[in-house]
Structure formats: C-alpha cells, structure tokens
Amino acid sequence: MEFFDVKLIWGQSGYLAVGATYTLGLTFLSMFIGMAIGIIISLGRMAKNFLVRALASAYVDVMRGIPLLVLIIWFYFGFSMLIDYEFSPLFAGVACLSLKYSGYLAETFRAGIQAIEIGQSEAAFSLGFSKIQNLRRIVLPQALRIVIPPIGNSFVSMLQDSSMVMLVGIWELMKRGNSVANSTLKPFEIYTTVGIFYLIMTISASRINRYLEGRLKLIR
Amino acid sequence: MTEQTMETPMIRVKDLCKSFGDLEVLKGISMEVKKGEVVCIIGASGSGKSTFLRCLNYMEIPDSGKIYIDGEPMGLRKTKHGKWVKAHSKDIYRMRAEMGMVFQLFNLWPHKNVLQNVTEALLIVRKMKKLEAIEAAEYFLDKVGLIDKKGEKPAHLSGGQQQRVAIARALAMRPKIMMFDEATSALDPQLVGEVLEVMEELAKEGMTMLVVTHEMGFARHVSDRVIFIDEGVIAEENTPEGIFTNQKNPRTKVFLSKVLHM
Numbered sequence: 308m309e310f311f312d313v314k315l316i317w318g319q320s321g322y323l324a325v326g327a328t329y330t331l332g333l334t335f336l337s338m339f340i341g342m343a344i345g346i347i348i349s350l351g352r353m354a355k356n357f358l359v360r361a362l363a364s365a366y367v368d369v370m371r372g373i374p375l376l377v378l379i380i381w382f383y384f385g386f387s388m389l390i391d392y393e394f395s396p397l398f399a400g401v402a403c404l405s406l407k408y409s410g411y412l413a414e415t416f417r418a419g420i421q422a423i424e425i426g427q428s429e430a431a432f433s434l435g436f437s438k439i440q441n442l443r444r445i446v447l448p449q450a451l452r453i454v455i456p457p458i459g460n461s462f463v464s465m466l467q468d469s470s471m472v473m474l475v476g477i478w479e480l481m482k483r484g485n486s487v488a489n490s491t492l493k494p495f496e497i498y499t500t501v502g503i504f505y506l507i508m509t510i511s512a513s514r515i516n517r518y519l520e521g522r523l524k525l526i527r
Numbered sequence: 528m529t530e531q532t533m534e535t536p537m538i539r540v541k542d543l544c545k546s547f548g549d550l551e552v553l554k555g556i557s558m559e560v561k562k563g564e565v566v567c568i569i570g571a572s573g574s575g576k577s578t579f580l581r582c583l584n585y586m587e588i589p590d591s592g593k594i595y596i597d598g599e600p601m602g603l604r605k606t607k608h609g610k611w612v613k614a615h616s617k618d619i620y621r622m623r624a625e626m627g628m629v630f631q632l633f634n635l636w637p638h639k640n641v642l643q644n645v646t647e648a649l650l651i652v653r654k655m656k657k658l659e660a661i662e663a664a665e666y667f668l669d670k671v672g673l674i675d676k677k678g679e680k681p682a683h684l685s686g687g688q689q690q691r692v693a694i695a696r697a698l699a700m701r702p703k704i705m706m707f708d709e710a711t712s713a714l715d716p717q718l719v720g721e722v723l724e725v726m727e728e729l730a731k732e733g734m735t736m737l738v739v740t741h742e743m744g745f746a747r748h749v750s751d752r753v754i755f756i757d758e759g760v761i762a763e764e765n766t767p768e769g770i771f772t773n774q775k776n777p778r779t780k781v782f783l784s785k786v787l788h789m
Contacts, residue, residue: 424632424634426630426632426634427634427636429586429630429634430628430630430634430635430636430693430696431636431648432586432623433584433586433623433626433627433628433630433697434623434624434647434648434652434696434697434700435620435621435623435624435625435648435652435700436620436648436651436652437616437617437620438616440651440652444647444651445636448638449636449637449638452638525637525638526637526680526682526683
C-alpha cells in the first residue's frame, strides 16, 4: 500500500470541491441571516425599554452559551419531534448556524454602534432626522465599517463550524469527505485533502477581510 | 400678514426648567427672541447655557415650561380637552429641521465627503431631488468659502473649515433660526476668526440667531442683545453696551471681569 495515494485524491478532488462550494454557500447565507438577526438583537440590547433589553440580553446569553453541536442535534432531532415537523437539512443547518452566530454578532454590532460618537447622531437629529433615518444613514454605515475585522473573524469561524452540519445530512465538504473516506478506506489522504480545502477557504477569507478593512477604513 | 403674526416672536420660552438627577440646571428661564434678532448667551461653564439651547430643539427634554418656535409649541401639543401632552415625534422632527444647530465639535459625518454632509439632510429630510440638493449644497458651500473642498472628507479639513461646513449643512435646510453652541470653543485661536466672520455675515443678512459663546467681542459688536445666565437663571438681559459697560447685576460684572481679565 502506498503511503500517500495522490491518484486517489486527484480522482476525488472534484467531488470534494463541489462540497467546498456548498460549504461556502452555506456560510454566506448563514452569515447574512445571522447579521440581520444580530443587528436587531444589538438594537434590543440598547433599547430604552427594560423588558426588551432583558430579552435581548437573554437571547445573547443562550446563543453564545450552547455548543453549536448541541444546538444542531437539539434542533434537528429534538425540537422537530416536539413540534412534529421535519425540517429540511438545509433549513436546519442554516438556522442553527445563523442563530448561534447571531449571538456573537449582536455583541459585535453593539460595540460598533457604541463606538460612534453621540455627536454624530445629535447632528442628524438637529437636522430633523428620525431615529430610523439616523440609524440607516449615519450610525450603521459607520458601525459596519468599524466591525469589518470582527465580522471577518466570525466568518472564518463559521466556515469551520459549518462542518458540523454534516450531522443533519447536508452534502457539504465534511460530509462528502466522510463519505469518500468510508468508501475508499483512505481516511488519511481524504481528511488531509478536506483540511487543505478548509485552509484555502479560511486563509482566502482572512486576506479578503484584511483588504476590505484597509479599503473601507473610516478616516476620523 | 396680520399685526399679530408680525409680533409673534421667533422664539418664546416660558419658565423652562431642567434637572439632571439631583442637579438643577435650568431654574425657570423665560425669554423671547424676535425675528431677525441676534441674541448672545454668555455665562460660566456649567451655568446651563448649552442645556438651554439643547432644550429649544428638544435634544434635551425639559422637565417643565413651554417653548414656542414661531408661535408653535415645541415638543408639546394640546389635546381636545385642553391638556398638554407630548407632541408626536414627526412634529418634533419637522420643527427641528427649521432650527439649525451648530455644535462645538462640528459633528460632521466622517463617512461622507463635504458635499454629501450638506446634501444628506436635504435628500433624507427635505426629500429633494439629487440635483436640486447638490445645487443647494454648492450654493451654501460657496457662501462659507469652501466650494473647492466639496470632494474632501471632513478629516482632511482644518477645524475652522469643518465648522464652516457644519454651518453650511445647517443653512442648507433654510432654517428660521440658527443656534450656535460654543461654535468656536474647540478651535485653535487662529481659526476662530474665519468662523466668526461667517456668523457675522449671517447676522447682517437678518438671520435670527441664538449664540452661546465665550467670544465677548462677537457678543459686544454683532449681537442685538446679550443674556447672562448664571446658576440656571437669567441674571441679566441687556443691550451689548449695557452688559459690557453698565451692568445691572453685580454678578455680571464679576463674570465679565474674569473672562475679560479686567
């Protein structure tokens, strides 16, 4: 037996590459939804109303405190049984990833929004902006630029964590690697390749993030 | 125009009170500003003059008292039964848009260039068409002498230039009143003059102005009336000549002797 079967990897890399695109797609979609939820929760964390603040804060605690693996299993196998509804694997995967990350992202956005000096908003209000107009036109555009680095970090983490949704049966990179490894009985070669695929994606994502950070830097 | 509307003061304030926790900042301020009048408010730091200004456009919500802007109550409305209740937000927004405010720290938006800083409110609040907004913004940037900087980001301008952009931003809304909250206090001494010049020009054009300032020269030579606020009350209201040469209240004299190093 060869020590490292290059031919096998060559033969399977196309199949795995398709999985990698699923991984990317899954991550982008979950990140987008997680950010949307995160912004709403971050606003809740800063709300005047005590109840809204408490609820948002509890949400953050819960989402940050449950391991992703537990959340996925609970959601797909437990919760679906409780409400007697079978989620599609894609829905379950995206839901768990976005919910889990929205907790972190909410705190990221809160930090970003609070980094904008109050004077920025006061100027907007003095000109007749409504609260929503101020948020949309003045606060968020600046806050989003400030949080590009931590959002990039979250994206890189999520890329890796998305491997856990193989459990619900989405044919992303890890699931495909797992299946090929089992059928070829060459786990070393296959999982090495899978790892390299993840590395290529995470390192590229970090580089792109760094580029965007420099490009969109807020000059204050 | 009926005689009564001609007499309606641009700003009328009655018994305005405001506390922050236990700290009573404004203890019943009443005053009026007529249309086209330039009124300077002087007083020590912490005397409540900035808070007073910020109450007028409801950036701070007064605890009690009434504010009328061009005859319209600010922040409050009367119900059918004659009770005063909090006004609708959109009415507060609408009235704020009529009252320009210039801040000590300029508060330009760093993510927008000079022109966008001026057009933003025209587009968002006034719902102007883009070209119309740009035309208006360019007119006012030209007026403050900064038309050649319209593509720059605020961070690339000097403090004096930033403040002139902030003035253009407020003016472009064509407000009825311009309020200046220590507009020159954060500037290097050599940059104060260019901002005061713009303000003086505005005063000459007949803009109604309420100016919180430490610039005693401006108060003396440009304003029609000077109000001295001390410990949350109006200690003296007088003509500029009167305030500076013939004080009615000994406290005014004490304050002025400190700031003018007399």
